[in-house]
Amino acid sequence: MALDLKSIQEAAKRIAPYIHETPVLSSDLLDDMAGAELFFKAEHLQKVGAFKARGAVNAVFSLADSEAVKGVATHSSGNHGAALARAAKLRGIPACIVVPDNAKQVKKDAIESYGGEIIECAPTLAAREQKLNEVVAQTGATFIAPYDDKAIICGQGTVALELIASVPDLDSLVIPVGGGGLLSGCAIVARELSQAKVFAAEPEQADDAYRSFLSDALVTSHEPNTIADGLLTTLGELNFGVIREKVDEVLLVSEDDIVSAMRLVWTRMKQIIEPSSAVTLAAVLRYPDKFRGRKVGLILTGGNVDLASLPF
């Protein structure tokens, strides 16, 4: 699978039976606040409550039958784990998800609700990799990385295909960056099918994409600490290769910016989004000069929050 528009268009056909074509939402009040026309691609209304459903389905349904029969495995304490478990169930194959033993019960419940097998490990990178290697060695399962993977990137890029089909004359596209799966896939599409400038939005307290982009070298030393728990990851290699070429700018936002933007989406748009989804609106409101008078696409990436621990 190549990292190009054609592979993303093929992914769109492959995943179509299994995902929602999500709506594009707008808000007069937020338009007024931003002085721009905002188009929110509502991936929090996607299957499993996040865009991750797309990449996982694309990866699982791209496997040859001989590979697929042995199942898939990954490590995840978030939406990718649930998405992969669901995709595997749709294909009728097993999924093992390695989860840190301090992961929230709600996340583990989601994985199990789709029939995924949870394997706990100590909450360290080394323990996670060791456990995953064990699982793969024992079962022959295919490891599906959460973002540093061509099939995942192509699946996530279908979000931009749909958004640009709905709003062809976007001036700007603003996309959260954590590992870079969504950003790299969407940047490939935007460069080919749109005149839109491509902005990444990233928490100041998880700024490895920002530093990598400015230094033009992948930053791997990284201790992220942000409420945007979907972005507590390190930028991937494949992802950075695309991003350094196709993204125009990385915009940083503070934790306060994120919580304020999240509150606006909750109270004004009445949409439940997780903090990672709010970084795009946070960036538009923090850097108004970049967006004033423009048509701006923003991706609301997911809506899986723990109602028992809200930031407001």
Place this chain on the structure above:
Amino acid sequence: MALDLKSIQEAAKRIAPYIHETPVLSSDLLDDMAGAELFFKAEHLQKVGAFKARGAVNAVFSLADSEAVKGVATHSSGNHGAALARAAKLRGIPACIVVPDNAKQVKKDAIESYGGEIIECAPTLAAREQKLNEVVAQTGATFIAPYDDKAIICGQGTVALELIASVPDLDSLVIPVGGGGLLSGCAIVARELSQAKVFAAEPEQADDAYRSFLSDALVTSHEPNTIADGLLTTLGELNFGVIREKVDEVLLVSEDDIVSAMRLVWTRMKQIIEPSSAVTLAAVLRYPDKFRGRKVGLILTGGNVDLASLPF
């Protein structure tokens, strides 16, 4: 203005420039839970975050110029006050809203954000009526009652016009009942334009509509106590006149039913609704035999919640 389909169709034309035609939402997961096809009319995405925007605009724009110039007044601690303030602002006339002095700040802020003048009174029925009478005597403003009013009923009935236009073959329509403005307006429409059975959904702890319906006489002794704060009202006379003729059944739900249904809409549909909006889904899930295999329309009435005091 008559209480009939024609008046509601005229209301739809009158209010069209000032309100959203809200979407109809669905959820595979909730369909599976209910064993039915559920169509949620999303009035929480309406202007001011509630269907009340419809009746208020219809009432204010139905006034003769000579009346309108003196302004409008009402009593409300909820969505009707904000909706009336907004409607008055759109027509360029003053609005006085009598509010109990223990009302939440968030409600008062909403009224003031639309330019309404807040007049506080002690939190009793007698104090409220006295204060409202004073305002009307001093200003000559027209009192716009929150539900026991023909223009309000006709405005709220436009919700059913839109829902039935979107889903013409509904088998059932489930509508919350508090004062009965929405229920009576929608029941008129449903009887004329649809084969759907019309169900009211009401909290057990605010069951005056249920008791009125069963006894065929308006119950006025009533001490409601429910988390569904939009339904802490007493059924109106005009409203009961319509409801006794055109509603098939009143379904009661418990406080636990309401909170569970609200949580489902938040976590599964990712939509922020207020507790009053959840009584319809609560009723569908509590009385599954009445709805199994049917196409069911439910009205999500509003989305104005205080994020600082959630029931979960």
